[in-house]
Amino acid sequence: MKLRAYTMVIALVVIWMYFQIRTVSDIYPYGLFLHPVNLANLFKQMCVTGVLAVGMLLVIVARQIDLSVGSLVGLAGGIAAMSQGWGLAASFLLAIGVGTIAGALQGALVAYANIPSFIVTLGGLLTWRGVILYLSKGETIPVRLPIFRLLGVALLTKASGIALAAVAIIFLLWKRRIIAAVLTAIFVAMMNAQGGVPLPVIVLLAVAIAGHFLTQQTIFGRYLYAIGSNPEASRLSGINSRRHVLIAFALLGALVGVAALLHTGRVGSASPDAGTLMELDAIAACVIGGTSLMGGRGKVAGALLGAMIMASLDNGMSLLSVENATQYVIKGIVLVAAVGFDMAGRKRYQ
């Protein structure tokens, strides 16, 4: 586990160095990739995938899967855009509420009707997309509320960025996470160099911290791992597996709502095909970050690392003007290679 975590960090560093060297030019003699402006872009890109990956982790750890999150991003984002007339709060609550209800519904079908999650959410993938196509009549709805737009693109003022960083660094030093504290300082310094820390990054961090706490510190979270590790033993230990699975799906649904708001805000409009294939990015992020599709294994930090690797590949290849076709192939190979690597290093307990 330790070794694996380090190899993924090393993989990320290698990817970054490669792109940095390849983007050296007359204008950017040290490379463009790690320039603050591009880094800010990179982090903004990974926010939607990151939020989805944290939610997806809850479900995968319990040995389930959700293929519907891409379509649900489209539905929740569309509903948020359509309900702007009722005010910002209503719009946001509706997006998150729709996500939660859709997630809970799918979770109920998985947990209580015993339909495999693969099938339930494959159905969801089609259904939610159909619903938003119907509701929006196939039209793209622009974001009109300024704060909604800002959610996706705003930068914190430099002072508030520094204040937040100070709090985080004090906490990290107290926990003796020296490296993390140093990285935080570098991150905020770089973001301030290009204007400030992007707001969606703060949203992602909040979601990640909550997800980490939920999975590592609460009974609910630990039980998700137990259910994924050995469902039968968990049941016989008195765990209400069905309820836990339902709640995991509902939480993922709520985070899909959050991701939909970030995405819609960033793009500036809600198109009916928004979010297409996002479920695959989220699953890939979890898996690259060491989450086992067999359940019982995986951490929020790993999923974020996976999301960052995916976003770095996207961003770097775009900078290098790699063709779309090639991008797909490379991302596909990276995903399969990461899992192959995982299986080779896996120890099976009998």
Place this chain on the structure above:
Amino acid sequence: MPAPLLEMRNISKRFPGVLALDDVSFDLYGGEIHALVGENGAGKSTLINVLGGVYDYDGSIVVNGDVAIVHQELSLIPEFTIAENISLGREPHRYGVIDWDALYGRAQRVLDELQLDLDPHTITDTLGIGQQHLVEIAKALSHDARILVLDEPTAALTDNEAEVLFAILERLRERGAGIIYISHRLGEVFRLADRITVLRDGRAMSTDAKSSLDLATVIARMVGREWRIGASRVRTGEGAYPPRDIVFEVRNVRGVSFSLRRGEVLGIAGLVGAGRSELVMAIFGAFPEGGEIFVGGERVIIKHPWDAIAAGIGFVTEDRKRYGLLLDQTVLMNETLAAPKTDLATAERSMKELRIKAQSIEDIVGTLSGGNQQKVVLAKWLLTHPKVLFLDEPTRGIDIGAKQEIYQQIDRLAYEGMAIVLVSSELPEILGLSDRILVLHKGKITGEFDGKTATAEAVIACATGHAA
């Protein structure tokens, strides 16, 4: 004498923490049935798995002829026909297209040869479990193997089916095949075998011709004389608690009723398949079946395992890998699974008290030895502070040292007032630890004994349905 078909010399096999086979030698000649007997965990299955190439080992094996092994667990594909199962993995074909005529012809020949009156077109799933075992044996024999290994072949057979099997084995012996026959049923062993090898704690105690042995000698060698369960009991025979202090009562669950008093160990004996695990699973709410359950004199409704836990019932399940443990998680997580509010210090104290040998409480359970894994399951349930503790085969597949520690724990818990139900296939365990013994046969209670006066013979008679 001709050369043996099989010669295993000085075989040793070590698992983490357990020496499963210790310098075992074993041979088999053509035209003989060589029985391998021993208690659970004596090393029989390990020896067969070594022969089958499942494990690596120290020592040497010389084989003259193909080996076919019929394991206790069925390896048939339920949706396939008998013929498809018999030819599984070596289907007759032309350019990859199955030659159905040849496939069914082969199956019919094998079934005829065994004088089994079965249609090879039958879907395996529709057969009774005993007939499925006969198909499994037919599948093994269709390989034209000269060496046949049968692991508890009669466990799931009816008497009639067993007779069919015995007739087949005798014919095979006449034709010069060598058969290794593993069984708990010593009556069968004495009827069929030419030679008998006794395994105990991973060592071969003796190999003798049947004519020079009697039942009592074989049992004595299997069980051993040097350790007697219960010899170190702290409980006195009279019981430290008043007999009327009933803490637990079951009425009419799967047709079975019994009660339990404080500090009492109730042994439930019976053969595999007698319905013991089903009974305790039903009581615990894993597969609720109706009936009434009383804890401390009050009726409790148990529909899920969590209801049972809330009522003060603990359940150390059988088959720890399947039902008991999260093998890829830590000792801490496993210990606190049923009592999630347990703090770290309590969990660590429990680990120390049960002498779970691990570097730290953060060790992954899958890396521990079987005995220590079993102690983790026990710790999990003790941390729920049960009033009544069910133990289903608590010492299956663990070494003698760990067994004795589990026995001491059972004894201590009862002494401290816990009511305990001990389900076990190992008679010495039942006889050595129980204050009272119930015997189950085909799901019904066929005998009840006082723990002090019960004898193995009487319990076995009830367990096999031969009680007077």
